[in-house]
Amino acid sequence: MVGATYEGPRCEGARCARATRLRAALLTAVVISIVSGFSRTAFAQAGDLDPRIVKLVASVSEERLGVILKKLESFETRSSLSSTTSTTRGVGAARQWILDEMKSYSPKLQVSFDSYQVPPQGRITRNVELRNVLALLPGRSPRRIYVSGHYDTVARPGGQGASNAGGPARDPDTPAAAPADPNAPLDNLAPGVNDDGSGTALAIELARIFSQSGIDFEATLVFMCHVGEEQGLIGARLHAQKAVAEKIPIEAVLNNDIVGNDRGGNGIVDGATIRVYSEGPEDSPSRELARFVQRWGARYVPSHKVRPMARPDRFGRGGDHSAYDQLGFTAVGFRESRENFTRQHDVRDTFEGISLPYLAQNARVNAAAAATLALAPPPPSVLSERNQPLITRAPSGYDANLKWNASPGAAAYRIFWREAWGPDWQHELLVGNVTNVVLPNMQVDDYVFGVAAVDAGGHESFVAAYVTPPRANTPIRTAQDHEH
Ligand SMILES: [Zn+2]
Numbered sequence: 419m420v421g422a423t424y425e426g427p428r429c430e431g432a433r434c435a436r437a438t439r440l441r442a443a444l445l446t447a448v449v450i451s452i453v454s455g456f457s458r459t460a461f462a463q464a465g466d467l468d469p470r471i472v473k474l475v476a477s478v479s480e481e482r483l484g485v486i487l488k489k490l491e492s493f494e495t496r497s498s499l500s501s502t503t504s505t506t507r508g509v510g511a512a513r514q515w516i517l518d519e520m521k522s523y524s525p526k527l528q529v530s531f532d533s534y535q536v537p538p539q540g541r542i543t544r545n546v547e548l549r550n551v552l553a554l555l556p557g558r559s560p561r562r563i564y565v566s567g568h569y570d571t572v573a574r575p576g577g578q579g580a581s582n583a584g585g586p587a588r589d590p591d592t593p594a595a596a597p598a599d600p601n602a603p604l605d606n607l608a609p610g611v612n613d614d615g616s617g618t619a620l621a622i623e624l625a626r627i628f629s630q631s632g633i634d635f636e637a638t639l640v641f642m643c644h645v646g647e648e649q650g651l652i653g654a655r656l657h658a659q660k661a662v663a664e665k666i667p668i669e670a671v672l673n674n675d676i677v678g679n680d681r682g683g684n685g686i687v688d689g690a691t692i693r694v695y696s697e698g699p700e701d702s703p704s705r706e707l708a709r710f711v712q713r714w715g716a717r718y719v720p721s722h723k724v725r726p727m728a729r730p731d732r733f734g735r736g737g738d739h740s741a742y743d744q745l746g747f748t749a750v751g752f753r754e755s756r757e758n759f760t761r762q763h764d765v766r767d768t769f770e771g772i773s774l775p776y777l778a779q780n781a782r783v784n785a786a787a788a789a790t791l792a793l794a795p796p797p798p799s800v801l802s803e804r805n806q807p808l809i810t811r812a813p814s815g816y817d818a819n820l821k822w823n824a825s826p827g828a829a830a831y832r833i834f835w836r837e838a839w840g841p842d843w844q845h846e847l848l849v850g851n852v853t854n855v856v857l858p859n860m861q862v863d864d865y866v867f868g869v870a871a872v873d874a875g876g877h878e879s880f881v882a883a884y885v886t887p888p889r890a891n892t893p894i895r896t897a898q899d900h901e902h
Pocket of ligand 1: 568
């Protein structure tokens with residue numbers, strides 16, 4: 419537009435000189451506004467994609483995922499209630515191998531057990547030590563981004579297929595008949611290669627590629643292998659409780675559970691999409707994280723379609739993302755698009771049920787989302803000190819006036835909006851390093867608005883939306899109330 423080919427209207431004499439001066443002044447004004455609005459050089463040079471993230475995403479290895487899955491299968495069971503004495507079979511051998519494997523990737527990774535002594539309760543039938551295995555890749559900031567799966571397994575007669583065929587959707591994790599001796603280890607065969615060897619292998623593989631990438635991340639990344647999921651999200655709940663108690667700043671959790679099979683039990687095959695579940699309401703932080711995964715997954719892995727699901731999880735099923743969400747953290751759950759229920763919670767959940775190309779695509783989407791989040795500033799707060807959304811109709815009384823609190827490290831902000839009836843952002847506008855924007859004559863009541871923080875390299879946070887907090891009900895007294 420500012421190019422040299424622009425001729426402008428023909429003119430003569432003094433009129434012409436005036437027009438030329440005006441045109442020059444206008445062009446100067448445009449340029450000045452660009453330069454002063456935000457760091458022009460950074461945005462002019464950077465495309466939407468960070469070449470380092472492109473390289474990171476490309477380094478996901480199908481072969482490595484296959485090696486990890488076969489190793490996990492070799493433990494025969496990884497039930498949280500299985501034996502811990504063998505070095506080759508059961509949950510004790512499995513967790514030690516996961517720990518040693520992740521330790522081998524890079525001295526930058528801080529790999530440890532996250533251990534808890536858990537007395538009998540619910541589906542925990544005896545005293546047991548539960549150990550999540552986590553690998554922490556320190557960033558410049560303590561803010562944490564999690565990529566997770568659960569390494570524990572379960573198998574019951576009939577498996578999930580029998581549960582599904584048995585009538586209405588119900589909790590699939592109800593245990594079978596209680597063992598005669600509750601203190602005996604639960605050592606029946608439970609290979610769990612897809613549930614949830616797939617999510618575990620994904621988290622382990624991302625621990626490898628992130629720690630070996632040479633990228634200096636802003637946020638701290640945590641690659642987490644949970645335990646106790648099949649007993650009621652126990653490992654995730656314990657870790658989330660600890661995070662609340664110790665004020666560990668978990669910013670986002672990308673949980674993967676059953677993400678390695680592309681062939682539905684009904685024969686329908688879909689290896690090109692992945693479902694992402696999140697707890698509502700519709701503009702909750704978890705929903706914004708799901709939209710973020712869709713947005714950045716589509717940029718870095720355009721061949722794989724992210725399908726956000728506006729519900730916490732599948733009917734009657736649960737996953738570790740909910741343990742975090744219920745304690746106030748932002749979390750989503752990745753689920754393969756076409757499940758084979760006859761293999762789940764069954765001795766048939768073996769390596770033969772895995773599509774490595776499909777699992778690798780899901781790993782690439784996770785890598786793109788986690789890397790972008792870990793390089794971006796945190797999402798800005800759009801709440802006042804009194805927890806009210808910073809949105810007004812000022813100055814005219816008919817405008818959309820958006821304010822937000824500056825996010826550390828932000829070089830610009832991107833505002834988003836959509837009709838108040840609709841799930842996906844429809845419009846976006848990159849604004850400079852400001853904390854206030856007015857959109858004249860935009861009725862705040864007719865749109866949902868949000869804002870994301872963007873750094874000088876174009877890395878974007880997930881969106882913080884302007885949401886009215888629910889109002890408490892105020893019961894109205896009547897005259898009759900007094901007469902009683
Ligand atoms: Zn699972």
